[in-house]
Amino acid sequence: MNATLHELLDLTVRWVHVIAGIMWIGNSLLFNWLDRNLRPLEQPKEGVQGKIWLLHSGAFYEVEKKLLPPGMPYPEKVHWFMFQNLTTWVSGITLLIVVYYMGGAAYMVDPAVANISTTTAIAIGVGTLVLGWLVYDGLWRSPIGKNSALTAAISFVLLIAVTFGLSSVLGGRAAYIHVGALLGTLMTGNVWFYVVPSQRELVAATRAGKAQDPALSYRAKQRSIHNNYMTFPVLFIMVSNHFPSTYGNTLNWLILAILMVGGAVVRHFMNIRFTYGPWLRYAAATAIIALALATILMAWQRGPTSAAASGPVSFVAARDVIQRRCVQCHSATPTDSQFTVAPAGVMFDNPEVIQRMAARIKERAVVSKTMPFGNKTNITDEERALLGAWIDQGAKIDQ
Numbered sequence: 001m002n003a004t005l006h007e008l009l010d011l012t013v014r015w016v017h018v019i020a021g022i023m024w025i026g027n028s029l030l031f032n033w034l035d036r037n038l039r040p041l042e043q044p045k046e047g048v049q050g051k052i053w054l055l056h057s058g059a060f061y062e063v064e065k066k067l068l069p070p071g072m073p074y075p076e077k078v079h080w081f082m083f084q085n086l087t088t089w090v091s092g093i094t095l096l097i098v099v100y101y102m103g104g105a106a107y108m109v110d111p112a113v114a115n116i117s118t119t120t121a122i123a124i125g126v127g128t129l130v131l132g133w134l135v136y137d138g139l140w141r142s143p144i145g146k147n148s149a150l151t152a153a154i155s156f157v158l159l160i161a162v163t164f165g166l167s168s169v170l171g172g173r174a175a176y177i178h179v180g181a182l183l184g185t186l187m188t189g190n191v192w193f194y195v196v197p198s199q200r201e202l203v204a205a206t207r208a209g210k211a212q213d214p215a216l217s218y219r220a221k222q223r224s225i226h227n228n229y230m231t232f233p234v235l236f237i238m239v240s241n242h243f244p245s246t247y248g249n250t251l252n253w254l255i256l257a258i259l260m261v262g263g264a265v266v267r268h269f270m271n272i273r274f275t276y277g278p279w280l281r282y283a284a285a286t287a288i289i290a291l292a293l294a295t296i297l298m299a300w301q302r303g304p305t306s307a308a309a310s311g312p313v314s315f316v317a318a319r320d321v322i323q324r325r326c327v328q329c330h331s332a333t334p335t336d337s338q339f340t341v342a343p344a345g346v347m348f349d350n351p352e353v354i355q356r357m358a359a360r361i362k363e364r365a366v367v368s369k370t371m372p373f374g375n376k377t378n379i380t381d382e383e384r385a386l387l388g389a390w391i392d393q394g395a396k397i398d399q
């Protein structure tokens with residue numbers, strides 16, 4: 001596909017994805033917040049679970065949560081909340097195809113991780129999403145699923161195993177985004193196969209003046225709790241491609257595991273913060289420990305593996321490496337077939353820019369080794385070490 005068209009497609013779908021995602025997760029957070037802040041009525045009424053007054057955009061909103069008692073007419077218009085989720089998922093999968101699968105090997109495969117073909121990498125990615133849902137759903141429907149604590153523990157171990165497995169075959173960035181896409185797929189499956197059917201049944205029962213089937217609503221509640229805990233981890237993964245020291249680390253799977261636990265615990269902390277149990281302290285402590293651990297791991301990065309550059313390194317030598325390995329993409333006139341516009345606006349065409357970007361060059365090409373992108377230009381460890389030495393020696397451009 002034409003590069004400009006490809007970028008336009010990426011931009012449009014990403015924009016839709018972010019907007020739909022904000023609407024979906026925003027609604028989910030708002031309804032969770034409402035549930036926690038409902039107050040009992042002064043004079044209790046049958047079926048009414050609580051009430052809240054809100055102030056927004058210049059007026060009051062009076063919201064009551066209730067089940068409709070048998071015989072009460074069904075309201076003319078009831079708003080459902082499910083298409084934000086569908087739009088987020090569909091645009092997310094489209095983005096996965098546009099950016100990662102159509103982007104070729106550069107996004108999916110990192111030869112330093114595993115030398116697999118692009119087709120294999122895509123098959124692994126798609127397979128993870130499909131199998132992931134089947135295993136998760138099957139597990140929770142099976143007899144084991146009756147024991148929630150045990151099944152939650154098994155699900156978590158499986159999720160970490162998937163994270164580890166993907167990080168051992170795909171490029172770090174692709175591994176992360178597939179864990180995120182998997183969680184997003186589980187959430188969407190939960191909405192459409194459990195929450196929506198349970199709500200349909202509730203509406204049908206209300207219309208027929210009957211009580212709701214408790215089994216359906218129990219399952220729907222259980223799946224919606226799962227979704228609640230997945231929100232924060234998914235949001236981190238969606239922004240993780242801006243943080244190469246997470247996905248580019250040798251222990252990237254462990255960093256992701258810790259941050260997912262941290263995100264879920266922070267969500268828990270928000271869920272229970274009005275109940276003030278001892279959980280409050282445990283949750284806060286776990287979140288802090290998780291973040292601290294992730295920080296330590298991120299600082300413990302893979303540095304240059306060979307000490308090729310001993311003695312002073314001249315700018316001429318450093319620039320030579322950049323000419324050979326970086327300007328194919330990072331130039332006003334890139335020659336790379338895929339990146340026809342300098343990525344992130346970074347161009348190494350003149351010495352001053354190279355000097356100004358020295359810290360980022362070190363971070364991306366020497367420490368986290370996430371540049372050159374997918375190592376498309378086959379940089380060697382010696383060349384990485386040489387760039388590192390030139391920067392450590394002050395990144396001088398006058399010698």
Ligand code: HEC
Pocket residue numbers: 106241244322325326327328329330336339343344346357360361364365371372373376377379
């Ligand atoms: C095949 C194309 C390609 C090559 C070759 C390449 N890059 Fe990049 N670079 C990218 C893309 C795509 C991005 C934006 C995505 C990202 O940041 O991961 C980027 C972003 C960057 C950024 C800006 C983001 C940041 O973290 O500050 C820096 C700096 C960078 N590259 C340095 C380098 C260096 C140094 C080399 C050579 C050793 C290099 N790149 C080679 C494609 C390339």
